[in-house]
Amino acid sequence: MALLEFLCWRAATLLLLFADVVHGISVHISNEEPTYIMPGSSLVLRAHIEHNSQEELSAVTWERAPESGAPDGRTSLAACPGGSLPLPVQCAGLRPNVRATLEPGASILHLNKYGKSDAGVYSVSVTGKGGQSSTARCIVREYEAVHHVSVSINISHSSLVCGEAWGTEPQFSWLHEQDAVTGSVGHVSPDGATLLITKVPICGHFTCVVSNKLGYSTATYTAAPCEPEGISGATVAIVCLVVLQILGGGLAFLLWRRYRYKNRGDRLRDNMDDNI
Known part of the structure; x- marks a missing residue:
């Protein structure tokens, strides 16, 4: 039915064009x-x-x-x-x-x-x-500037959707913690309006930037704070070194204290033997 309507519409258009030519x-x-x-x-x-x-x-x-x-x-x-x-x-x-x-x-x-x-x-x-x-x-x-930018979350699809009211030719881009979104955070849809989040768990600040020839406007979705990253590698090594130093210092102190009291006891026994 749709194909028939399309063919009829095309035929009517061609007839009008043909009439103009005639x-x-x-x-x-x-x-x-x-x-x-x-x-x-x-x-x-x-x-x-x-x-x-x-x-x-x-x-x-x-x-x-x-x-x-x-x-x-x-x-x-x-x-x-x-x-x-x-x-x-x-x-x-x-x-x-x-x-x-x-x-x-x-x-x-x-x-x-x-x-x-x-x-x-x-x-x-x-x-x-x-x-x-x-x-x-x-x-x-x-040509109108962008207006009323908003960001909503779709929990079931782990995605954020950016909306804009009536600006002309809006262009969408995304930031995570003020940096451009990378593959480790998520993937942006072809039109730029949707961000599919791959970061688990979802955390931090996600900002949608909508711009055109007259300027830009933003909106931010705030999730739970992210845990500090990079607690591996050099950071872990430093933490382990500090722990080992503390344990080593404590062990050395205990050994020194034990050795001191042992020597003190030996001297007391020697003095008692000499007096006898």
């Missing part, structure tokens, strides 16, 4: 995936236009609408004249920070000082003299 007009925007723009920077959208020599363009328009789809939020951004004007031509920008151009086979929209209110669905519509038209759309969103 009518002689098609347009698509290079930014097919959602585009994220840093606040205060410039947005540039490029639309590729195809039409046959018999179909002359009458108009090219750019618009923006809320991503929610509210019909009353549609805004006209620019209108480009059609006809047989020599290209490129400047389009009429309908907003102070917007300008657009119509070039051979393309139309380019420039928006300066991008702000939160500029987010939405951008569309470009191309209309021919015969009334045929084609429209392309893309989603534009504001």
Whole structure:
């Protein structure tokens, strides 16, 4: 059933594309995936236009609408004249920070000082003299910093999961006691959000660091304190040496004391024998 629905959807798409070719007009925007723009920077959208020599363009328009789809939020951004004007031509920008151009086979929209209110669905519509038209759309969103990082533990799977609210393009990394996680501590999932802990027992401070182009934020999970490491090798040798020195000193003292009292007793017996 799912395969049949997919085939029907593909067939409908091909039919729409075929209709555009027959009518002689098609347009698509290079930014097919959602585009994220840093606040205060410039947005540039490029639309590729195809039409046959018999179909002359009458108009090219750019618009923006809320991503929610509210019909009353549609805004006209620019209108480009059609006809047989020599290209490129400047389009009429309908907003102070917007300008657009119509070039051979393309139309380019420039928006300066991008702000939160500029987010939405951008569309470009191309209309021919015969009334045929084609429209392309893309989603534009504001690039946002990471927010509200949290770490939770899954005891049954010995893993930690790092979560982040709505930051753009979050990158995850892990620290254990302020050092990068190594294989002796655990393994990080391909997306970086999950840490599978191999260290037994689970102890110490595990910190998740989430970052993007606007900065970073952290969250820490604290387990029981870890036992001091490295109590083998040189440390064990030193401890054993100290213990042996203490035992050896005690044994030497006992032998010396025993020898002293033995000599003292021998001298007392000798003195008694001389007096007799």
